[in-house]
Amino acid sequence: MKAVVYKKYGSPDVLQVKEVEKPIPKDNEVLLKVHAAEVTKADCEMRSFNFQVKWFWLPLRVVLGIIKPKRQVLGGYFAGEVESVGKEVSKFKKGDQVFGTTQLRLGAYGEYVCLPATYTLVPKPSNVSFEEAAAVPLGGLNALHFMRKANIQNGEKVLINGAGGSIGTFGLQIAKAMGAEVTAVDSTIKEEMLRRIGADHFFDYTKEDFTKSGQTYDVIFSMVANTSYSKCVKALNPKGRYVMANPHISDMLRSVLTSKFTDKTAIFVFAGEKEEELLALKEMIEEGKIKSIVDRVYSFEQAAEAHRRVETEQRLGTVVISAEHNNQS
Known part of the structure; x- marks a missing residue:
């Protein structure tokens, strides 16, 4: 072969x-x-x-x-x-x-x-x-895992950093299916595609730092390894959740302190890629909720x-x- x-x-x-x-x-x-x-x-x-x-x-x-x-x-x-x-x-x-x-x-x-x-x-x-x-499977399983961990509620504001990748595009669609208002962060060439699949707002990271915009979010989901931990946590609303797909060791350690000593939660539990999750994605695709x-x-x-x-x-x-x-x- x-x-x-x-x-x-x-x-x-x-x-x-x-x-x-x-x-x-x-x-x-x-x-x-x-x-x-x-x-x-x-x-x-x-x-x-x-x-x-x-x-x-x-x-x-x-x-x-x-x-x-x-x-x-x-x-x-x-x-x-x-x-x-x-x-x-x-x-x-x-x-x-x-x-x-x-x-x-x-x-x-x-x-x-x-x-x-x-x-x-x-x-x-x-x-x-x-x-x-x-x-x-890659993007869908990881996105579904993290969006469930974030416990997104209807009407919450969610920001996805690195929204144009495999995980981000599914994360955006799943968050929308959960009723969230979603802000996507990526480069300008991906804006039209991201808005087409449901992004309500968009930041071009090459021109603007979303953490300096004054906006705050209930959930920040980041695929970008060099994202500033402290800036993202500061951009969370009270009881907000910071979800990391590619954390540094220092971010993992800081997440324990954030979750224990503040009203915010930082999450980095890696996806198990389970059969139940893939079956859930299959159902969502067949129902037209995600693609x-x-x-x-x-x-x-x-x-x-x-x-x-x-x-x-x-x-x-x-x-x-x-x-x-x-x-x-």
């Missing part, structure tokens, strides 16, 4: 299309034909070994490979079809259309991947394409270009790599 492989850390040019052995499912596994996979910022960070949050550098290097990558096919979030199942698997059958996560196994940049049937895999929403479905925003779809041969698109932050939504697109090119 074909797969996008990287045998050393480096620039997007280390990504190459190679023939690799097609996996065979174990008794408790499912063999999946991958139709589309999201190209994530985490994929780019693993490829280059340059992470936005630096504190877990050493353990990650041990897990991912000290000298070269142990798992040479990236891809953690995908949509596809069940090709076959192991003899112990009763949850899935050949032909089932699914979407979900490969967790630390990765491998979704290949035509096929084997995963335990216990992983977060659920039926694909019936009203979207494989490419649109592949764009859901994935696909920026561009690339073929396997265009993987390096897809990574550059993600790294330059010029994308207007999610970047997807598709084996189907590869076959049609």
Whole structure:
């Protein structure tokens, strides 16, 4: 089978299309034909070994490979079809259309991947394409997790910092579905897209610091690692919640003090990517409450270009790599 492989850390040019052995499912596994996979910022960070949050550098290097990558096919979030199942698997059958996560196994940049049937895999929403479905699990699971943690109430004011990324676009839509008034923070090129999916207000971070605007919020949800902790907490209303998706260690420590000694709460509990959450997202998509925003779809041969698109932050939504697109090119 074909797969996008990287045998050393480096620039997007280390990504190459190679023939690799097609996996065979174990008794408790499912063999999946991958139709589309999201190209994530985490994929780019693993490829280059340059992470936005630096504190877990050493353990990650041990897990991912000290000298070269142990798992040479990236891809953690995908949509596809069940090709076959192991003899112990009763949850899935050949032909089932699914979407979900490969967790630390990765491998979704290949035509096929084997995963335990216990992983977060659920039926694909019936009203979207494989490419649109592949764009859901990363952003949707994280956004739903954090928006639930924020306990958003109808009518509350929510600000999303980094609203134009995978997590932010879902966070915005989920917050709106919960009845919030939402302010989006990102670059000007993303304003029209963010307003189209529900943003009530917009800040261009390259021109204005939202923490200096005089506005205050019930919830601030930030994906941006270098956001000022103290400024965000000050921009909260009484009983406000500051939700961090990419916290520094210092922010984690300060969050304990904020939550214990003030009337505000700081939250950084990482998403568990649970089946129940993905099923909830599937239902919201089928009901038309939320949708994935696909920026561009690339073929396997265009993987390096897809990574550059993600790294330059010029994308207007999610970047997807598709084996189907590869076959049609």
